[in-house]
Amino acid sequence: MAEEILKIEDLAVNVGEIEILHGVNLTVGRGETHVLMGPNGAGKTTLGYALMGNPKYEITRGKVTFMGQDLLEMSVEERAKTGLFLSFQTPIEVPGISLSNFVRNALDRKTGEKTRLWKFRKELEKELAVLDMDPAYADRDLNVGFSGGEKKKAEILQMLMLKPELCILDETDSGLDIDAVRTVSKGVQEYHETVGGAMIIITHSTKILEALHVDYTHVLVDGKIVKTGDRSLVDEINENGFEKYLK
Amino acid sequence: MKQKTQVDDVNRSLYDFRYGYDEEHYYKVDEGLTAEIVETISKEKNDPEWMREFRLKSLELYKKATVPDWGPSLDGLDLDHIVTYVRPKTKMTANWDEVPAEIKETFEKLGIPQAERESLAGVGAQYDSELVYHNIREEVAAQGVIYTDLESALHGPYAEMIQKHFMKLLPPTDHKFMALHGAVWSGGSFVYVPPGVKVEIPLQSYFRLNAPGAGQFEHTLIIVDEGADLHFIEGCSAPKYNIANLHAGAVELYVGKNARLRYSTIENWSKNMYNLNSKRALVEEGGKMEFVSGSFGSHVSYLYPMAILKGNGARLDYTGITFAGEGQELDTGMKVAHIGENTTSVVSAKSISKSGGKSVFRSSVTVGENAKNAKSTVDCASLMLDDESRSDTIPVMDIRNSNADVGHEAKIGRISDDAIFYLMSRGMSEEDARAMIVSGFADNVSKELPLEYAVEMNNLIRLEMVGSIG
Known part of the structure; x- marks a missing residue:
């Protein structure tokens, strides 16, 4: 595995009184491409916002290390300056x-x-x-x-x-026509090749992934990562949906 | 995790000057302004006879008129001792050492040279600007443009023209403070642009208002003749300090047939000031009046520039922004009277209120019986930066013919947390994110200003928002 740049341990996040993430663990190495999939309401966007530091998302438990530093102690601007990017x-x-x-x-x-x-x-x-x-x-x-x-x-x-150093792409492909998805995918590819940064791509569709190399795929269901695999997991979900991961 | 920080107001009290209120330095005339005092002013100014009479008539009107009761409170004005506003015996040029450190600091932050700072603080007398002013005068004089102070113009070749126009648009009968102005006016500019002359550089009253004693009851009279073109700029972004806290100036603008006049103001009076300025324009056939206005200073403002669109096809464009911070009540707006056919008015007003500041925008649109096909669009937007601040829009429309097209739109908003978070996620601090959003909101005005003024205004907004520049 490549040098670790992000390590999320047992992260729990509340929005208001409701706990959305119930202890997420995820590690991202330098330059790696991770895909995060999951049904609507599973907490994918919450994870992105919590990592970026949106004040509406309250961290109730857990630890996040980014570029060797305690991410949760950093202000939003410090996170950005240290190399975290969230595509809204x-x-x-x-x-x-x-x-x-x-x-x-x-x-x-x-x-x-x-x-x-x-x-x-x-x-x-x-x-x-x-x-x-x-x-x-x-x-x-x-x-x-x-x-x-x-x-x-x-x-x-x-x-x-x-x-x-690390981009979180929150459904950057949703609502786009097929040409625009291709263009965005081209941009993502360019980032991967020229910048060499890591990515967490949150997506519902596989179109954006077609031309991309994927290192890991994670399935987030009901605030927890229930399955981690390689690229083939994307295809499997594409075919069968999330049903077998739902309780 | 870092908590959201509350952006504090800049210490506004730094503008709230209190000069030594020493009884001995004032005439003890408790009953207020007298004919003798006005006579003395007139004599000192070497007025022509008609002006002396005008002053005395205005004084009578002043005594009879009542203080407006429909706007912000004027209780802080000591009208029983109005004479102290008119005739302070203290020297206008105080000691630089006595100017509070905070205001000096503000000058420094705004990058104003030492010599200018002293002048703006009402300390220094004339400085280099006198030279600049003379140079500008020479340059425009070559085009036949008259740009001079009103007092000396009263004795020059344009005396008759001044008599014909002086306080005709803003008569002393208009309101109490115009009557006061008529009685005690002092200083100001006279500009005449002959037919067809396009003045390339904007003329700036800044150079005139810095003269000692000016800037309180100053009178500006501008006549732009047929087909001529002028941009006149009043004020600057530095906190303008005046030892008395009442400003009742008058601005009269005559825009000839097919002429254009742009009148830009960036006003930042010190925060103890009652700014009761009046501005009015008369626009002839095919003429165009443009007001660009930024109001930042003063404790209380009553400020409603007006355009009378008399000729067919005359047009008014008004672009303004008001920023009311702690302890400020800025009552601004505009008035337009559509008289001629095919007249147009386009108004875009923004207001920002913060830390308990209150801003009110009043618009008054009148369309006369003969103003066929008149068009008027009034667009107001306000931004409140916290829950304790207030913003109101008060539109009045009086439409007297059926061919007019009149529209009014008002929006009130707040800075969304989502927008702040978005900007912060790209590396901005919270203060910078807020300042960026507020500057963006004020963009309609800064786009209309010459570059150096736009920069000044943005600096001013930053100073209000963050407490520093850059």
């Missing part, structure tokens, strides 16, 4: 700041130095092209008036530019 299921519209300025701002914060404008623009244009995005999107306000597909692509664009 519904990215937020932020008027008044362009996609380009936003990414540059985030990059400056992560690296602690001013990004050279020329080099930045070049790289941004290159990644926009990878994602089949009109270069004009760079100067549009962040996610404002973007279609569902463009919003998801903008998330992958940020992921490519920020080069995180």
Whole structure:
């Protein structure tokens, strides 16, 4: 196994009074691709939010180590700066700041130095092209008036530019047409090859995985990981659904 | 896990100056403003006779008029001793050492040079800006543009033009503080742009208002003649400190046939100020009036720029933002009167309230009987940053013909936790995330401002939100 970058031990998470995750264990090595599947309401998104540090998700038990540090002690911004990235299921519209300025701002914060404008623009244009995005999107306000597909692509664009150590892709493929899924998959592939970062891909469909190498597949049911396997588990679930894992 | 932090207000009290309230430094005239005092002002200013009479008539109106009772409280104004506002005997130029450290710090954070800081704090007299001002005057004078102080213009070749326009749009009968203004006005600008002249650089009153004693009852008179074009900018983002806490200026704007006037204001009076400024524009056929307005300072504001769209095809564009923080009650808005046919008004107003601040936006749209095909769109949005702050929208419409198209829309919102979390997940601190959202909200105004002012305004918002810049 590759060097461990994320280790989740017995993680329990509450939303309000209700416990959603009942003790999750998961370890991710550098550069590995993990797929997280599970029926609706199993707690997949909760896991992503809890790891990123959404204040609405309360950690009641467990330990998470990320890049050798105690993740649960870190603020949201520290988690981001340490290399954790969450691709949101519904990215937020932020008027008044362009996609380009936003990414540059985030990059400056992560690296602690001013990004050279020329080099930045070049790289941004290159990644926009990878994602089949009109270069004009760079100067549009962040996610404002973007279609569902463009919003998801903008998330992958940020992921490519920020080069995180670990990305959690929360249903980045849901609601996209077949071409957009392919494009997003291409972006994910590009991230895997050029950045070499690890991923936890939360998905219901296998389309996004077609061209990707998958190291591990986990099945999350009712707040617990009930089965871990390799890529073949994806195909098995694709065929038979989750029925045999439900109590 | 790190808890959410509550973003504290910047210590606003830093603007709330209290200068030595030493009885001996004031005339002891408890009954208020007298004809003698107004006569003395008139004499000191070397007024022409008609102006002397005008002042005295205004004084009579002032005595009869009542204080408005429909807006924020004006109890903090010592109107029984109004004379102390008019004639403070203390020197306007206080000692720099006496200026509180906090306000000096604010200047520093805003990157204002030492010389300017002293001037803005009401300490230094004239500085380099006098030179800049003269240079600008020379440059525009080459185009035939008159840009001067109103007092000396009263004795120049434009005296007649001034007499014809002075306080005709904003007569002393308008309200109590206009009557007061008529009696004691002092300082201000006169601008005349001849037919067809397009002024390339924005003119800035900033250079004028820094003159000692100006900036309290100043009068601005701008006449843009047929087919001419001007951008005039009033104020700057530095906290404007005045030793008296009443500001009752008047701005009268005449926009000729097919002319365009843009009047931009970024106002940041110190937080003890009662800002009762009045602005009104008269727009002739095919003319265009544009108000761009950012209100950040003062304790209480009553501020409702108005445009009278007299000529056919005249147009008003109003873009404004108000930011009310702790202890502030900013009552702002706009008024438009559609008189001519095919007149248009487009209003986009934003307001932000924080830490118990209160902002009210009043809009008044009147469409006259002859204003066929008049179009008016009023769009208000407010953002409340916490539960203790308040924001209200009060629209009034008076439509007197059936061909008008009038619309009003108001939205009230809060910063969503989801938006904060989203921005933080990309490495922003919570304060920065909030500041970014608020700056974005104010974007309609900053987009309309010249770059250096847009930067100033964004710095100001950051300062209000985070307490630091950069």
